[in-house]
Amino acid sequence: PSERASEARSERRCARAVRGPARGGxxxxxxxxxxxxxxxxxxxxxxxxxxxxxxxxxxxALRIVNAKHGITCHAWSPDRKRIAVCENxxxxxxxxxxxxxxxxxxxxxxLAAHDLVVSAIDWSPVHNKIVTCSHDRNAFVWTYSxxxxxxSMAILRINRAALDVKWSPDGSKFAVASGAKVVPVCHYxxxxxxxxxxxxxxxxxxxxxxxxxxxxxxLATGSTDFRCRVFSAFINDIDHSxxxxxxxxxxxxxxxxxxxxxxxxxxxxxxxWSPSGSTLAYIGHDSSVNFVSMANxxxxxxxxxxxxxxxxxxxxxSDNVVVAAGHSFNPEIYQNASGSWSFLGNLNQKGSGAGxxxxxxxxxxxSARNLWSNKxxxxxxxxxxxxxxxxxxxxxxxxxxxFDQPQSRTISSFSTSGLDxxxxxxxxxxxxxxxxxxx
Amino acid sequence: xxxEEEEQQQQQQQPQVERMxxxxxxxxxxxxxxxxxxxxxxxxxxxxxxxNPPLGSxxxxxxxxxxxxxxxxxxxxxxxxxxxIVADLYHNSSPDLCDTLVKYIYKGLADRKYCGVLxxxxxxxxxxxxxxxxxxxxxxxxxx
Numbered sequence: 001p002s003e004r005a006s007e008a009r010s011e012r013r014c015a016r017a018v019r020g021p022a023r024g025g026x027x028x029x030x031x032x033x034x035x036x037x038x039x040x041x042x043x044x045x046x047x048x049x050x051x052x053x054x055x056x057x058x059x060x061a062l063r064i065v066n067a068k069h070g071i072t073c074h075a076w077s078p079d080r081k082r083i084a085v086c087e088n089x090x091x092x093x094x095x096x097x098x099x100x101x102x103x104x105x106x107x108x109x110x111l112a113a114h115d116l117v118v119s120a121i122d123w124s125p126v127h128n129k130i131v132t133c134s135h136d137r138n139a140f141v142w143t144y145s146x147x148x149x150x151x152s153m154a155i156l157r158i159n160r161a162a163l164d165v166k167w168s169p170d171g172s173k174f175a176v177a178s179g180a181k182v183v184p185v186c187h188y189x190x191x192x193x194x195x196x197x198x199x200x201x202x203x204x205x206x207x208x209x210x211x212x213x214x215x216x217x218x219l220a221t222g223s224t225d226f227r228c229r230v231f232s233a234f235i236n237d238i239d240h241s242x243x244x245x246x247x248x249x250x251x252x253x254x255x256x257x258x259x260x261x262x263x264x265x266x267x268x269x270x271x272x273w274s275p276s277g278s279t280l281a282y283i284g285h286d287s288s289v290n291f292v293s294m295a296n297x298x299x300x301x302x303x304x305x306x307x308x309x310x311x312x313x314x315x316x317x318s319d320n321v322v323v324a325a326g327h328s329f330n331p332e333i334y335q336n337a338s339g340s341w342s343f344l345g346n347l348n349q350k351g352s353g354a355g356x357x358x359x360x361x362x363x364x365x366x367s368a369r370n371l372w373s374n375k376x377x378x379x380x381x382x383x384x385x386x387x388x389x390x391x392x393x394x395x396x397x398x399x400x401x402x403f404d405q406p407q408s409r410t411i412s413s414f415s416t417s418g419l420d421x422x423x424x425x426x427x428x429x430x431x432x433x434x435x436x437x438x439x
Numbered sequence: 440x441x442x443e444e445e446e447q448q449q450q451q452q453q454p455q456v457e458r459m460x461x462x463x464x465x466x467x468x469x470x471x472x473x474x475x476x477x478x479x480x481x482x483x484x485x486x487x488x489x490x491n492p493p494l495g496s497x498x499x500x501x502x503x504x505x506x507x508x509x510x511x512x513x514x515x516x517x518x519x520x521x522x523x524i525v526a527d528l529y530h531n532s533s534p535d536l537c538d539t540l541v542k543y544i545y546k547g548l549a550d551r552k553y554c555g556v557l558x559x560x561x562x563x564x565x566x567x568x569x570x571x572x573x574x575x576x577x578x579x580x581x582x583x
Contacts, residue, residue, distance in 0.1 A: 266575075
């Protein structure tokens with residue numbers, strides 16, 4: 001704890017030096033880790049309030065959780081009061097007070113059952129269970145009872161790392177994307193009190209991500225064999241057949257390949273369904289975002305090539321708005337206006353006060369520090385480091401989760417976490433800054 | 440890997456006519472670009488050279504010939520014209536041309552030809568079109 005406190009203090013000193021005098025709530029709320037020094041934090045807030053520039057809850061909130069190790073993945077509890085975070089280790093830590101900006105997070109629980117880094121966490125609003133999967137080829141389902149979280153191992157039967165896990169919207173199953181070229185879909189078997197898996201095969205390479213259709217019976221997968229596929233995940237004992245855009249799910253068998261898309265020239269990094277289930281989006285490592293619309297019976301694919309680095313995660317905010325975030329440290333917004341998708345803009349805009357840094361207030365210490373760290377990390381000789389990192393995230397964004405209440409149809413606030421150890425919650429006020437956006 | 444084997448088998452069964460068609464197309468492009476360069480029309484020469492590259496062709500000779508044509512057009516433009524030509528490509532033509540341009544820049548750099556000039560083109564292209572084309576040049580399985 002003392003180490004983290006001194007780290008937080010030095011971060012704040014540098015942040016304030018580089019950003020100039022505290023600019024409202026952004027600086028005061030910005031450089032805070034666990035265990036902040038109370039005096040300086042309060043003084044900064046008092047100054048900010050006096051100047052009348054303190055940010056209210058309507059603007060984005062940044063929290064530095066673990067700048068040293070980064071955040072691999074995170075998941076919010078259904079009431080959004082708690083957050084489960086993996087800080088690039090085998091443990092998942094649950095923090096309390098996660099929804100409040102100016103309050104310290106309290107470390108509540110530590111879920112330690114895995115042997116290798118936890119690659120994905122999902123927290124279902126239906127039954128409040130957490131599922132975690134890890135590179136150690138295992139997945140655990142955690143249930144909260146009598147004040148602690150108890151783990152129950154899911155038998156996945158894979159011989160490679162698990163990369164992604166998602167609960168189905170109705171909470172009865174979860175799917176795991178693995179490097180073993182199969183997707184185990186697990187459901188609970190009460191007779192033996194365990195989670196048992198059925199395999200979806202037919203992939204030619206690692207499956208990087210999975211996404212459930214709102215009906216909980218269709219599964220879209222993205223894989224490093226450059227294809228995005230849609231499978232039926234209809235399990236006889238659990239599901240009731242429903243009508244979807246693909247017809248009656250009761251007529252399909254588990255693991256049937258319904259659609260396959262090849263529009264991508266790179267690995268498919270992430271897949272997402274729209275809230276109504278009529279559109280599918282998948283992003284590729286060739287910096288492209290592909291939208292598949294099922295509206296007219298046969299699937300129509302539209303590919304948009306982005307001008308920045310590839311994205312890692314894609315998410316639908318509503319049926320017509322998509323946010324994608326990744327290696328360019330900045331979430332991108334795409335909107336569907338009158339049938340075709342287009343790129344609207346980046347969420348983090350330079351000079352809009354959202355983490356912008358004042359160039360004139362660079363002190364000698366921070367400029368020297370930047371010079372050497374840039375030389376090591378990016379091979380740059382000049383001290384332009386403070387100009388380059390004007391975005392809120394200083395490293396790749398690796399996870400993106402909705403922050404609005406689980407039942408909302410359109411999501412107007414979401415959180416991103418990245419390898420820089422920062423968690424940023426983007427709120428409606430930030431979305432309003434993107435011109436032309438209609439949620 | 441299975442896909443590549445299948446593709447190779449299909450390619451072998453492909454009639455000779457199609458492959459000769461590719462070579463003929465490249466030669467026609469070569470003549471067109473040479474003509475434009477003679478008249479000093481560098482912008483049109485670059486645009487014409489970048490059309491329809493033989494992506495993923497199995498004939499290495501055709502690819503090499505096309506690379507020559509493109510690099511010729513690129514390197515005969517003077518330094519002051521580079522920015523204008525790239526801006527014209529990005530704004531007025533299809534975005535695929537910028538992707539193709541960056542692919543050929545990397546091909547030339549890999550073959551260690553005209554590196555100085557190509558680096559200037561690279562800086563200009565990244566300035567105009569961002570890092571997207573660079574990522575696509577690296578991830579596209581069908582190479583120029």
